[in-house]
Amino acid sequence: xxxxxxxxxxxxxxxxxxxxxxGLLRHSLALAGRSLIKVRRTPExxxxxxxxxxxxxxxFVYLFGGAVSxxxxxxxxxxxxxxxxxxxxxxxxxxxxxxxxxxIRTGVFERFRSLPIGRSAPLIGSVVGDLIRYVISLVTVFAxxxxxxxxxxxGFLQALAAGALTVFFGFCLSWGYVLAGVVSRDAAGVQGIxxxxxxxxxFGTNMVAPTDTxxxxxxxxxxxxxxxxxxxxxxxxxxxxPVAGPVMRTLLWSVGLLAFFMPLAVRAYRRRT
Amino acid sequence: MRxxxxxxxxVKRFGxxxxxxxxxxxxxxxxxxxxxxxxxxxxxxAVRILAxxxxxxxxxxxxxxVDVVRQPxxxxxxxxxxxxxxxxxxxxxxAENLVLIGRLLDLRKAEATARATELLExxxxxxxxxxxVATYSGGMRRRLDLAASMIGRPSVIFLDExxxxxxxxxxxxxxxxxxxxxxxxxxxxxxxxxxxxxDTLSDDIVVLGQGKVIANGxxxxxxxxxGGQAIQLRVADQAQASEAxxxxxxxxxxxxxxxxxxxLTVPVVGDAAFTEVVRQLAAANIAVTELxxxxxSLDEVFFTLTGRHTAEPEREQEVAA
Ligand SMILES: Nc1ncnc2c1ncn2[C@@H]1O[C@H](COP(=O)(O)OP(=O)(O)OP(=O)(O)O)[C@@H](O)[C@H]1O
Ligand SMILES: [Mg+2]
Numbered sequence: 001x002x003x004x005x006x007x008x009x010x011x012x013x014x015x016x017x018x019x020x021x022x023g024l025l026r027h028s029l030a031l032a033g034r035s036l037i038k039v040r041r042t043p044e045x046x047x048x049x050x051x052x053x054x055x056x057x058x059x060f061v062y063l064f065g066g067a068v069s070x071x072x073x074x075x076x077x078x079x080x081x082x083x084x085x086x087x088x089x090x091x092x093x094x095x096x097x098x099x100x101x102x103x104i105r106t107g108v109f110e111r112f113r114s115l116p117i118g119r120s121a122p123l124i125g126s127v128v129g130d131l132i133r134y135v136i137s138l139v140t141v142f143a144x145x146x147x148x149x150x151x152x153x154x155g156f157l158q159a160l161a162a163g164a165l166t167v168f169f170g171f172c173l174s175w176g177y178v179l180a181g182v183v184s185r186d187a188a189g190v191q192g193i194x195x196x197x198x199x200x201x202x203f204g205t206n207m208v209a210p211t212d213t214x215x216x217x218x219x220x221x222x223x224x225x226x227x228x229x230x231x232x233x234x235x236x237x238x239x240x241x242p243v244a245g246p247v248m249r250t251l252l253w254s255v256g257l258l259a260f261f262m263p264l265a266v267r268a269y270r271r272r273t
Numbered sequence: 274m275r276x277x278x279x280x281x282x283x284v285k286r287f288g289x290x291x292x293x294x295x296x297x298x299x300x301x302x303x304x305x306x307x308x309x310x311x312x313x314x315x316x317x318x319a320v321r322i323l324a325x326x327x328x329x330x331x332x333x334x335x336x337x338x339v340d341v342v343r344q345p346x347x348x349x350x351x352x353x354x355x356x357x358x359x360x361x362x363x364x365x366x367x368a369e370n371l372v373l374i375g376r377l378l379d380l381r382k383a384e385a386t387a388r389a390t391e392l393l394e395x396x397x398x399x400x401x402x403x404x405x406v407a408t409y410s411g412g413m414r415r416r417l418d419l420a421a422s423m424i425g426r427p428s429v430i431f432l433d434e435x436x437x438x439x440x441x442x443x444x445x446x447x448x449x450x451x452x453x454x455x456x457x458x459x460x461x462x463x464x465x466x467x468x469x470x471x472d473t474l475s476d477d478i479v480v481l482g483q484g485k486v487i488a489n490g491x492x493x494x495x496x497x498x499x500g501g502q503a504i505q506l507r508v509a510d511q512a513q514a515s516e517a518x519x520x521x522x523x524x525x526x527x528x529x530x531x532x533x534x535x536x537l538t539v540p541v542v543g544d545a546a547f548t549e550v551v552r553q554l555a556a557a558n559i560a561v562t563e564l565x566x567x568x569x570s571l572d573e574v575f576f577t578l579t580g581r582h583t584a585e586p587e588r589e590q591e592v593a594a
Contacts (some may be wrong), residue, residue, distance in 0.1 A: 023379070026376075026379075027376075027377055030373060030376040030377055031373075031377075033373075034362065034365065034369075034373055037364070037365055037369060038362075038364045038365070041364045041365075041405065042364055106360070106363070107356060107358050107359070107360035108360055108361070108362050110326060110356065110360050111354075111356075111360040111361075111374070111421065112377070113325075113326060114324050114325065114326060114349060114352065114354045115349060115374065115377050115378060116346055116349040116350045116378070116379075117377050121377075
């Protein structure tokens with residue numbers, strides 16, 4: 001089969017020689033843009049991610065705050081940094097897995113796969129879209145906290161660092177839900193994993209009370225739960241107190257989660273699509 | 274000879290179920306090839322293999338001379354596909370869907386927008402362009418999906434049952450577009466369950482059944498094999514059905530099929546048979562409420578080619594359920 005010429009035709013497909021550079025980056029960003037349009041169209045997911053921590057805050061601060069620490073104001077200071085961590089956890093849990101799963105099932109990814117783009121561009125696009133979503137929900141919850149009366153006791157840079165650390169932690173953790181979204185047969189399957197993990201992860205922490213006030217069996221879990229370390233680190237960064245240890249542990253956990261879940265998720269994604 | 278696309282000895286199994294067992298076909302550049310077959314024949318499987326979405330177990334598939342298994346990325350630069358199930362994003366508007374695909378095909382923003390506008394116009398979706406696809410009717414989604422497959426002006430396009438669910442006017446419009454594309458040099462693979470559609474559009478037809486090529490050739494060649502046309506009539510008085518059947522048998526040379534109460538159909542060769550049937554019916558004083566000359570249905574094609582009717586396990590399951 002030598003190169004007998006094909007009849008000339010007006011094809012607009014880009015020949016490889018004039019292929020524009022940074023394909024993977026551009027395609028991933030275009031796909032992240034798609035995720036954000038979806039967030040705007042169906043804000044329910046984002047609303048959940050913001051409302052759950054907010055309701056939680058209000059409930060604990062005003063219902064139990066007086067009883068737990070004798071002073072709601074003080075209690076808000078204690079609980080709010082943890083609520084930020086909870087926000088990204090719930091953000092990741094609520095949408096990442098479910099929306100990815102829907103994309104795979106409805107054939108949207110199948111169309112992407114027939115296009116000359118990187119195999120992982122849709123996955124990256126979806127994760128980058130999520131990152132932006134985390135930032136939006138974090139800022140919203142932060143603003144709400146300020147309305148309630150929370151104040152940063154350290155400085156602007158530390159607060160920024162707390163935000164960045166939280167988003168990074170959420171990002172790394174979300175790969176677990178990416179994996180869940182890719183391997184689950186349907187949305188119900190993802191929901192199952194979500195409900196099973198959300199409670200121990202987000203609530204099995206030293207969020208509402210210091211670790212040493214908890215019963216022994218719970219203390220054991222709280223001490224290993226990566227979310228506790230992230231909450232501890234946030235407290236340190238926003239209120240002062242020990243920082244280096246908790247931040248280090250949070251980063252180690254984050255990188256560990258990323259290193260564990262990302263290859264699994266990518267492999268599963270390649271097999272499934 | 275370099276083909277627009279070709280399949281050689283394609284085999285694909287899903288577990289113990291063999292979807293394709295050695296399928297061959299090829300289309301010259303700028304022609305339309307129809308794959309005609311009943312449910313479960315393997316049409317979609319063949320299309321997905323050619324479109325790099327599925328790996329064959331054995332055999333080769335090439336698009337524009339490029340092997341789909343070895344160089345999928347290069348193949349993706351050449352093709353457009355509109356799958357059997359629409360694959361547009363429900364949460365995006367029609368326009369956003371098309372622009373996104375344009376961007377992923379490396380069009381610049383302005384180009385992508387212009388191309389989307391042009392295709393929306395062509396598929397009569399301009400009014401709905403700013404609405405979420407979730408609000409579209411089935412036919413609108415299908416048309417958007419077709420538009421999506423054409424964004425990159427592909428040189429080879431795969432359309433899996435593109436007219437299923439479209440009303441007759443929209444179907445004609447899609448047919449017109451397929452002809453235009455082929456005229457511009459695009460090679461088209463079309464799957465369908467209607468001989469009429471394959472007949473009006475194709476240069477070549479491949480009849481697929483249970484993963485095998487049962488027949489192939491030009492529409493004319495195929496019609497010669499399957500009898501080309503069929504006379505269908507409905508008697509006004511069912512008591513005269515057997516008399517009418519005798520007339521049809523006499524003219525066609527074999528017994529007609531009864532497809533409904535008082536409805537008889539028989540394949541015939543040549544238009545003269547039709548006139549003869551009309552004459553004999555009049556002579557015998559048999560009144561009919563319907564009398565037509567049409568292309569045989571897929572089922573009739575199958576029956577003629579294989580002696581079996583199209584096996585449709587799905588339909589039986591539905592009845593049983
Ligand atoms: N992913 C899959 N897993 C298991 N079996 C499959 C899969 N895809 C197709 N099959 C089987 O392969 C056979 C051919 O299917 P295919 O979808 O190619 O048929 P088709 O000709 O497109 O039918 P239709 O007209 O219903 O669209 C069927 O028996 C089907 O059950
Ligand atoms: Mg099919």
